[in-house]
Amino acid sequence: MVMHPREPRPYDRRxxxxxxxxxxxxxxxxxxxxxxxxxxxxxxxxxxLPLARRDDPVTLPVHDxxxxxxxxxxxxxxxxxxxxxxxxxAPGVIKAFxxxxxxxxxxxxxxxxxxxxxxxxxxQSDFDVFFPTPSVLAQIVFGKLLQPLNHSxxxxxxxxxEMLQDPFYxxxxxxxxxxxxxxxxxxxxxxxxxxxxANGYDLFWxxxxxxxxxxxxxxxxxxxxxxxxxxxxxxxTEDPDTVRAAGERLQELVDAVQVxxxxxxxxxxxxxxxTVHQCWSxxxxxxxxxxxxxxxxxxxxxxxxxxSPGVVGNDTMAVIAGAEHPVLAHHFLNYVLDEQNxxxxxxxxxxxxxxxxxxxxxxxxxxxVPANLETAVxxxxxxxxxxxxxxxxxxxxALWDEVWATVKSG
Amino acid sequence: MSRASxxxxxxxxxxxxxxxxxxxxxxxxxYAVAAxxxxxxxxxxxxxxxxxxxLQWQFDHLLGALQRSLSGDLRPVFVRTFVYxxxxxxxxxxxxxxxxxxxxxxxxxxxxxxxxxxxxxxWINYLTRMLAWVNLLQPDxxxxxxxxxxxxxxxxxxxxxxxxxxxxxxxxxGYLPFFIVPLFATLDRIDGxxxxxxxxxxxxxxxxxxxxTLPLSRQGLLTASAITLLPMFGDYYxxxxxxGSPSTTMVGNQIEFYLLQTQQKGIGAALVLILxxxxxxxxxxxxxxxxxxxxxxx
Numbered sequence: 001m002v003m004h005p006r007e008p009r010p011y012d013r014r015x016x017x018x019x020x021x022x023x024x025x026x027x028x029x030x031x032x033x034x035x036x037x038x039x040x041x042x043x044x045x046x047x048x049l050p051l052a053r054r055d056d057p058v059t060l061p062v063h064d065x066x067x068x069x070x071x072x073x074x075x076x077x078x079x080x081x082x083x084x085x086x087x088x089x090a091p092g093v094i095k096a097f098x099x100x101x102x103x104x105x106x107x108x109x110x111x112x113x114x115x116x117x118x119x120x121x122x123x124q125s126d127f128d129v130f131f132p133t134p135s136v137l138a139q140i141v142f143g144k145l146l147q148p149l150n151h152s153x154x155x156x157x158x159x160x161x162e163m164l165q166d167p168f169y170x171x172x173x174x175x176x177x178x179x180x181x182x183x184x185x186x187x188x189x190x191x192x193x194x195x196x197x198a199n200g201y202d203l204f205w206x207x208x209x210x211x212x213x214x215x216x217x218x219x220x221x222x223x224x225x226x227x228x229x230x231x232x233x234x235x236x237t238e239d240p241d242t243v244r245a246a247g248e249r250l251q252e253l254v255d256a257v258q259v260x261x262x263x264x265x266x267x268x269x270x271x272x273x274x275t276v277h278q279c280w281s282x283x284x285x286x287x288x289x290x291x292x293x294x295x296x297x298x299x300x301x302x303x304x305x306x307x308s309p310g311v312v313g314n315d316t317m318a319v320i321a322g323a324e325h326p327v328l329a330h331h332f333l334n335y336v337l338d339e340q341n342x343x344x345x346x347x348x349x350x351x352x353x354x355x356x357x358x359x360x361x362x363x364x365x366x367x368x369v370p371a372n373l374e375t376a377v378x379x380x381x382x383x384x385x386x387x388x389x390x391x392x393x394x395x396x397x398a399l400w401d402e403v404w405a406t407v408k409s410g
Numbered sequence: 411m412s413r414a415s416x417x418x419x420x421x422x423x424x425x426x427x428x429x430x431x432x433x434x435x436x437x438x439x440x441y442a443v444a445a446x447x448x449x450x451x452x453x454x455x456x457x458x459x460x461x462x463x464x465l466q467w468q469f470d471h472l473l474g475a476l477q478r479s480l481s482g483d484l485r486p487v488f489v490r491t492f493v494y495x496x497x498x499x500x501x502x503x504x505x506x507x508x509x510x511x512x513x514x515x516x517x518x519x520x521x522x523x524x525x526x527x528x529x530x531x532x533w534i535n536y537l538t539r540m541l542a543w544v545n546l547l548q549p550d551x552x553x554x555x556x557x558x559x560x561x562x563x564x565x566x567x568x569x570x571x572x573x574x575x576x577x578x579x580x581x582x583x584g585y586l587p588f589f590i591v592p593l594f595a596t597l598d599r600i601d602g603x604x605x606x607x608x609x610x611x612x613x614x615x616x617x618x619x620x621x622x623t624l625p626l627s628r629q630g631l632l633t634a635s636a637i638t639l640l641p642m643f644g645d646y647y648x649x650x651x652x653x654g655s656p657s658t659t660m661v662g663n664q665i666e667f668y669l670l671q672t673q674q675k676g677i678g679a680a681l682v683l684i685l686x687x688x689x690x691x692x693x694x695x696x697x698x699x700x701x702x703x704x705x706x707x708x
Contacts, residue, residue, distance in 0.1 A: 049454065112670065118457060139455055211571040214654075217671075251656075258571045260654040273548065273570075394456055394673075401672040406483040408667060410490075410656035 004085065004113060004133055004315075005182060005263075005280040005351065049138045051391055053236065057168035060141045060175055066321045068148035075328040079104040082332070083116065083127040083320070089336075090348035097335050103328060120145045120320065128323040129332055131179060132316055134169040135391045146175045147321040153330035156337035159355045161380045164314065169390070176316035177333050180282070180351035181378045183386065184221055184311040185304035187269045187279035187287065190372065193301065200303045201229035203276050210257040212275035214268065215250070217261045219404025220389045224311055225278060226250045228387075235311060235387040238396030247403035254410055261408060266290060266350075269300060280313075281376040285369055286350030297370040304375055304382070312378065312386030314354060343368070352378055440686070447471050447679035456673040471676035472683060479684055484664065491660040494574065495642045498581035502638055503631070505582070506589040511623075513590075514597035528590055536584060540651045543580060544570065547652070572655025580652045581642055588641070589634045596630020597623070629703045636696045643689055661685055 052058040062068075080097075082089070086109040094105045108127065110116040113136050119125055121143065132140060140146055151157065157165055157177050164178035186203055192212075197203060204213055204225070215222045224235045226246035237243065253259035260274075266283035268274035270290040284302040291297065304310050317336065319329040335341055342353035347368060352358060360377035363369045369377055392400065445460035448467030452459050461467055478484040513524045531539060546553050547569035554566040569576045600623060608618040646662030661681065668678030 114457070114673065117455060121455065121457075142454055211568040219671075254572075254656050258568070258655060258657065260571065261656060262650075262654050272550070394451070394453075397456070397673055401668075401674050405664065405667060405672075408656050408659055409483045409487045409664065410659050 005282055005313075049142060049391070051236075051393065052134065052138065052169040053390060054168050054388065057171050058138065059171040060138065062148050062174065063144055066144050066147050068150045069153075069326045069330065071150065071152045073327045075101060075103075075331050076325040077103060078325060078328075079106050080129065080325050080328050080332060081127045082107045082129045083120075083125070084109060084129075084131045086111075088131065088349060088351070090345045092348060093336065093341055093345045096341070096344075097332060100335075101328065101331065103325075105332075117145070125320075126324055127320050128325045128329040130318050130320050132176065132318055134167070134176075134314065134316065135389070137169055137176065137316070138391065141175055144321055146318045147323065147326065148174050149177070149319060149333075150330060153327070154334050154337070156334045159337055159339055159342075159357070161354050161356060161383065163380065163384055164354050170316075176318045177337060178354040179315040179317045179336070180349070181312065181314040181354040181383055182351055183281045183304045183376075183378050183382060184216070184225070184313070185279060185281060185284075185302055185375070187265045187274075187277045187284040188301045188303065189269060189272065189275045189299055190301035191299045192275050196303055199229060200305060201225060203303075204229075204253060204259070204278070205256060206276070207256055209275045212273075213253065213257040214260045214262055214265065214274045214277040215253070216265075216278045216280075217263050219400050219407075221278065221311065222250055222261070222407070223247055223400065223403060224387070224389060228305075228308075228310065231308075233309070233387065236390050236392060236396075238392060238399060240399055243399055243403050247407050250407045254407075270295070281378060282349070282351035284373055284376045285352070288370055288373070289350075298372055300370070300373060302373055302376040309385045309387055310382075312383045312388055314383070314388075315351075354378075354383070356380070443679045443682050447676055447683050449676065451673075451676065458675045458679070471680040475677055475680040475684060479681075484661075484681075487659055487661055487664055490574075490658070491643065491662075494578050494581060494658075494660060495639060497578045498585070498642060499635060499639060501578065501582035502586055502589040502634075506586055506593060506634070507631070510590045510593040510597055514594050515600075525594070528587055528594075531587055537647065537651070540580065540584065540648060543583070544651055547576065570652055570654075572653050572657040574658055576652050577649050577658050577660075580648045581645065584645075584648055585638045585642055589638045591634075592637060593627065593630045593634040596627050596633070600626050629700065632696055632699055636693065639692060640689060643685060 050058045080103055082094075082105060084107060089107065094107060097103075098105050110119065113133055116130070116132075117136055117140060120127070120130070120140065130146070132146075151173070154177060157173065160178050161181075164181075166172060167176075167178070170176050186200060188203065193203070193209075197206070203209070204215065206213075215225065220235075223243060223246045226249045227235065227237075227242070229249070230246070232242065232246075234242075262268070265274060265277035265279040266287045267290045269277050269279070269284070270287045271292065279302065281302060281304070284300060287300055288297045291299070317333045319326055319333070323329055336345065337353075337355070339355055339357050342355050343358070346353055346358070346363075352363070358377070360369070360374040360379065363377050364371050364374050441462075442460060444467075445462050446458045448464075448469060448471070449461040450459040450468070451457070475484070479488055509528065513521050513528070517524050545551055548554070549566040549568065553569065554563075557563040557567060558565075567573075604622055604626070605618055608622045609615075613621060644662045644665070646660065646666045649658055649660050649663055665678050665681045665685070668674050668681065672678075
């Protein structure tokens, strides 16, 4: 399973109370287990999911019993219910939409895509808008959890990068519109790392940063990084020898640099607790806000390969099947795709909207990103050429999990 | 209705709330874990499908997890967990017993105050306390500043970089109040006349402790150990906060990984069952000892 940049951070002070609730319940993973025990009113037997790949795009099926809305309808009144990761949409954007449309917006959050899908599957939720990752898209469309979009309500989709107006994981944007994009690279302390080696991934194996080296607590990202270091390109391979070899190379980091595994680079690098940290680009853009008082953003650096593709990712927005406010939900998607609204959202979230206008130079010159972190802004070319971590087959998924569990067992 | 006829029905009835509680919050959840460990996986959503009928259970997850625990990559994790928990318990005994003894037997009028101070950490959220330690133990934290002010340490110690001593100390710190309180209750109940008799018979202070106090507090020591050990074995957050390194991974971390970060929740549930089985052995020992002590007291 691919972890998402907005999944809860174990070290995050803003979220530790929620974790403490789980802890006090005394049940490790109780939410997942309980979700698993819930009722399931979606049919899932006998379905083989298509695995979308850039060279093997997928057109998702449209079900007769889950139609899209008609053209020219007025948005509903009432409360629009949005289902999203925590802190992944700007309150200012929510408030502005509420005022512009004279409605209430209620944001409900989830901790992981698994948890979100499990909740949607109960059929007892009444959400209108959902933010799925491409990696679960086939599952939830085949499970009839999303409704097809009516593009007549989405003129701002034209603002998006062209390849994301017709993405490989959802040809024709039948069910989704793009939300954010990001790369996976290396966040580092520019005041401590003198030179980036020719192969930037070698930084993780550099013993001079022992004790200060961190990799993402995400098997797909970490093992994928090990593969990229060796020049491999298929980040979705299910070849056991390839995945295991990459895992073994990662295990070298335990003894060589006492590597730590977490997803808190956005605080650890600015606070000086990590010198080299595998990071999502959005986290490094957010990192400037976690610098100790008086520290300049110049101490931060972000490396993403320039001579070869790295890992990229993106998120989407969709409308839930059976939503009570489907027209309003379409308007909401269109609202977030508006350039000004997207910019306001980016300013708060730190993750970049996939809109044509937002080049690294533009975001830097407008003061949204420090000049030294322009590398953390994703370009359309980088996204187009990058490797995306996508859904694997059940056996492939189990293989990656097993290798990652071995790495984590020390 | 006479008191004699009411008695046989009334007293068992008093256990009803506790029984319902146990069934609702222990037996049913535990069975749910087993139903997932021995269950199926949804082919579309890849989420676990609990199988409630034991006749249809499949044991692939459990056998796989057992094999890995006995001879595979999970073996060092189990060994490490036992070592860390054992060391943390030893630390709890070394610190907690003298403290409990002092408060129970020697503190006099200050015992109420001391007991309140011992319990004071419980007023603060567990994770808050651990995050405080993270700040203290950072390379530029107060612990390193103090150490570097001495002539013995020149470079900051990497306490948080996968240091097993940090994990053990953090575990002991986190659960120490759980250890002290039941032990205090036992030590407090020891009849002072027995200690006086021992001394009257010419046994010194150390001898009285060894031959009278320690045997009489054995039951409290066992209870305190059981109460401390059980949560320590399943703890994953302490380790995550103060280490985060694979070199200190414990069983709780692996369970958390499988249940929250993968779609192999059946393996996570199987690990829960294996850990529970190990803990049941410890609990069985505790119960046997408790019963034996009750018989001896009778």
